[in-house]
Amino acid sequence: MIPVSRLLFRGSTKACPVCGDRRLFKKWFTMIERCPTCNLQFERIEGHWSGSLGLNTIVSFGTLLLVLVIGLIVTFPEFPIGLLIAVNVGTAVVVPLLFFPISRTLWTAIDIAMRPLEEDEVDWESFE
Numbered sequence: 001m002i003p004v005s006r007l008l009f010r011g012s013t014k015a016c017p018v019c020g021d022r023r024l025f026k027k028w029f030t031m032i033e034r035c036p037t038c039n040l041q042f043e044r045i046e047g048h049w050s051g052s053l054g055l056n057t058i059v060s061f062g063t064l065l066l067v068l069v070i071g072l073i074v075t076f077p078e079f080p081i082g083l084l085i086a087v088n089v090g091t092a093v094v095v096p097l098l099f100f101p102i103s104r105t106l107w108t109a110i111d112i113a114m115r116p117l118e119e120d121e122v123d124w125e126s127f128e
């Protein structure tokens with residue numbers, strides 16, 4: 001049983017939540033199917049990635065709200081609308097792209113915390 005804090009830390013650092021291996025992405029948006037060390041299949045059930053999509057949406061909109069509020073506070077009382085729109089559109093485009101791989105590993109960690117691993121999902125001898 002892996003502590004939830006360790007699962008979440010590994011997931012939030014783009015590592016395999018189970019063993020910590022970091023070779024999970026061939027490219028920024030291309031994740032391999034199974035962990036090369038512990039053999040965990042990341043897409044644990046059909047529709048698994050809808051959770052990472054939801055997580056990415058929450059983080060992106062949360063960041064967007066934060067940038068909007070900070071922008072309004074910093075520029076009060078004269079709001080440079082064009083600049084605020086540019087910064088917010090940039091945030092709305094860049095954050096989901098940057099957060100994409102972390103949303104996948106972090107969601108897998110959250111999923112494992114909520115729905116613990118079956119004994120045969122991982123090659124435990126390969127890394128412990």
Ligand SMILES: [Zn+2]
Pocket residue numbers: 016017018019020021035036037038039040
């Ligand atoms: Zn692993």
